[in-house]
Amino acid sequence: MIIEKSKNEVSSPTLTPSTKSFKMIGKTMFGLEEILAEELRNLGAQDIEPINRAVAFTGTMETLYKANYCCRTALAILKPFAEFEANNEQELYDNVNQIKWEQIMDVDCTFFIESAANSKIFTNSYYAALKTKDAIVDRFRRMFGRRPTIETENADYKFNLHITNNKVTLLMNSSGDSLHKRGYRQGVGIAPINEVLAAGLIQLSGWKADSNFYDPMCGSGTLLIEAAMYANNIPAQYYRKKFGFMKWKNYTPSEWKSVKEKADRNIKDFDYEICGCDIDRNVLEQAEKNLRFTKLHHDVCLYHDSFQNQDAPEGECMIITNPPYGERITIDDLNSLYSSIGDKFKSFGNGKTAWLITSDFRAMKNIGLKPSRKIQLYNGALECRFLKFDLYDGSKKAKYQNDEDYK
Numbered sequence: 554m555i556i557e558k559s560k561n562e563v564s565s566p567t568l569t570p571s572t573k574s575f576k577m578i579g580k581t582m583f584g585l586e587e588i589l590a591e592e593l594r595n596l597g598a599q600d601i602e603p604i605n606r607a608v609a610f611t612g613t614m615e616t617l618y619k620a621n622y623c624c625r626t627a628l629a630i631l632k633p634f635a636e637f638e639a640n641n642e643q644e645l646y647d648n649v650n651q652i653k654w655e656q657i658m659d660v661d662c663t664f665f666i667e668s669a670a671n672s673k674i675f676t677n678s679y680y681a682a683l684k685t686k687d688a689i690v691d692r693f694r695r696m697f698g699r700r701p702t703i704e705t706e707n708a709d710y711k712f713n714l715h716i717t718n719n720k721v722t723l724l725m726n727s728s729g730d731s732l733h734k735r736g737y738r739q740g741v742g743i744a745p746i747n748e749v750l751a752a753g754l755i756q757l758s759g760w761k762a763d764s765n766f767y768d769p770m771c772g773s774g775t776l777l778i779e780a781a782m783y784a785n786n787i788p789a790q791y792y793r794k795k796f797g798f799m800k801w802k803n804y805t806p807s808e809w810k811s812v813k814e815k816a817d818r819n820i821k822d823f824d825y826e827i828c829g830c831d832i833d834r835n836v837l838e839q840a841e842k843n844l845r846f847t848k849l850h851h852d853v854c855l856y857h858d859s860f861q862n863q864d865a866p867e868g869e870c871m872i873i874t875n876p877p878y879g880e881r882i883t884i885d886d887l888n889s890l891y892s893s894i895g896d897k898f899k900s901f902g903n904g905k906t907a908w909l910i911t912s913d914f915r916a917m918k919n920i921g922l923k924p925s926r927k928i929q930l931y932n933g934a935l936e937c938r939f940l941k942f943d944l945y946d947g948s949k950k951a952k953y954q955n956d957e958d959y960k
């Protein structure tokens with residue numbers, strides 16, 4: 554555990570020797586904490602503790618590289634490096650100003666601070682970030698007569714400022730851009746699902762890549778690509794080139810290369826079918842572009858059709874889908890769409906399991922099948938349910954339309 558408590562002697566987080574163990578925080582989405590904890594466990598992380606929308610753990614720089622490269626459900630891997638109390642703005646400024654920022658970043662670099670505050674003292678997290686920025690640049694100005702600049706996109710260094718009451722924590726963002734930016738998106742539809750959420754749904758469903766996979770409303774193909782990457786053991790960030798830690802002073806390219814090569818050696822073939830269907834030809838063209846970029850287009854087939862006309866692959870199959878939620882569609886149409894989803898699921902029969910994520914609590918009742926599991930998740934700001942339907946010959950429809958069945 555290396556959260557430094559001292560006001561004056563906060564050692565540089567970017568100088569930690571690669572063999573030394575330190576605390577990290579993996580940020581994720583609500584409901585995916587246990588999945589991320591399991592992913593970290595499989596990578597050999599220690600002291601794993603799921604917390605709200607995050608997982609705390611310890612490990613070395615090698616663990617940090619692995620977590621960034623392999624965790625499908627992490628949004629960012631953060632490294633706490635300063636913790637202190639501040640009872641007013643001046644104390645925040647003074648404590649931040651005393652940190653040896655010149656050991657962390659060069660004067661000519663760019664940086665950005667993301668902030669979150671749950672505090673009666675610091676009611677405006679944006680303002681707290683501004684004070685923190687002032688304290689950093691004033692220190693540089695005093696020492697060098699120049700200062701690093703703020704950059705909102707593509708900053709060299711990203712810091713997170715967390716304030717709970719009077720307890721302030723500063724963290725380095727080792728990922729840089731959010732890890733949902735996998736690097737494979739060449740085109741999107743109107744409402745693409747977040748890649749981290751898609752990967753989370755696949756793991757929450759319990760699919761072990763031991764059967765076929767089908768998304769009947771696949772849009773630009775996010776669930777299909779995440780399923781294919783998972784099934785082939787392709788690391789989550791295989792297509793991404795840039796990470797925040799690459800600017801750190803203790804970044805060791807050879808160690809990073811070895812982490813990557815080791816993970817890439819586990820890529821394997823997948824023997825089942827992965828298929829998607831969508832009614833919109835334009836969005837399928839985006840899916841095709843994304844699949845070609847990943848070179849997974851030979852492994853995934855796309856059907857341009859209405860899902861009502863399309864059957865799932867034969868035999869055992871995991872079906873996961875993200876239908877429209879009703880932002881651009883009338884309620885009547887939406888009710889009948891969800892009703893026909895229920896009809897279609899019912900027609901699949903034995904050997905298939907279907908999961909559906911939606912934020913439309915009214916429309917989902919029209920599915921008319923009783924879900925065997927309901928998981929609360931968020932798609933951005935939208936509260937959703939991820940519903941499981943065990944399908945069997947003669948699944949009963951039109952019986953389960955109570956709110957309680959779906960909530």
Ligand SMILES: C[S@@+](CC[C@H](N)C(=O)[O-])C[C@H]1O[C@@H](n2cnc3c(N)ncnc32)[C@H](O)[C@@H]1O
Nearest residue numbers: 745746770771772773775831832833859860877
């Ligand atoms: C929320 S989007 C799916 C987004 C997708 N998960 C992605 O990441 O791009 C819903 C999709 O359902 C498709 N859709 C709507 N009605 C359909 C139908 N009857 N048959 C097949 N697809 C349909 C839409 O064209 C749209 O692409």
